[in-house]
Amino acid sequence: MKTAILFKKLLGAMFAVALLAGAQAAAAQDAATVASGKVLFTRLCAACHGADRSDQGRAMLPGTDALRIKYKGQLPALLEQRTDLTPDVIRTFVRRGTWSMPPFRKTEISDAGIDAVSAYIADAARTKR
Numbered sequence: 001m002k003t004a005i006l007f008k009k010l011l012g013a014m015f016a017v018a019l020l021a022g023a024q025a026a027a028a029q030d031a032a033t034v035a036s037g038k039v040l041f042t043r044l045c046a047a048c049h050g051a052d053r054s055d056q057g058r059a060m061l062p063g064t065d066a067l068r069i070k071y072k073g074q075l076p077a078l079l080e081q082r083t084d085l086t087p088d089v090i091r092t093f094v095r096r097g098t099w100s101m102p103p104f105r106k107t108e109i110s111d112a113g114i115d116a117v118s119a120y121i122a123d124a125a126r127t128k129r
């Protein structure tokens with residue numbers, strides 16, 4: 001009888017440890033995805049969607065400036081501050097392009113790469129506000 005209870009407790013503890021390990025692995029994977037998304041964003045998007053201000057305080061960045069004009073402050077001009085962009089929406093814009101934003105081919109950025117950029121944008125919007 002006692003052994004049965006002990007066995008159940010042991011099973012419960014093992015289950016809890018397994019769950020925790022799984023959660024940690026998922027968090028580590030998320031962090032890696034966000035980090036690779038940041039690298040891609042910096043390489044492929046930041047030239048137009050970045051936050052740098054140079055020319056007398058004006059950004060002179062086509063994406064940031066266009067979105068500032070488009071939303072007139074209703075939504076942030078910086079993609080990295082947007083919480084409304086779903087991965088599907090980002091993928092559509094990246095694959096099709098819009099205005100002076102060129103469409104990106106799969107040889108330039110893979111679907112997984114776009115998902116990583118989306119994960120980075122979501123993470124940045126959550127943590128950098």
Ligand code: HEC
Nearest residue numbers: 044045048062063066067070090093094098099100101102
């Ligand atoms: C050559 C400049 C340029 C590059 C590079 C660029 N964009 Fe854009 N992007 C723009 C412009 C301009 C717009 C259009 C704004 C408008 O509709 O007035 C835009 C719009 C968008 C939108 C739509 C936002 C909205 O609310 O309408 C998304 C999403 C987006 N870009 C994501 C990206 C991502 C992700 C990358 C990198 C993979 C990227 N862009 C690279 C210039 C660029």
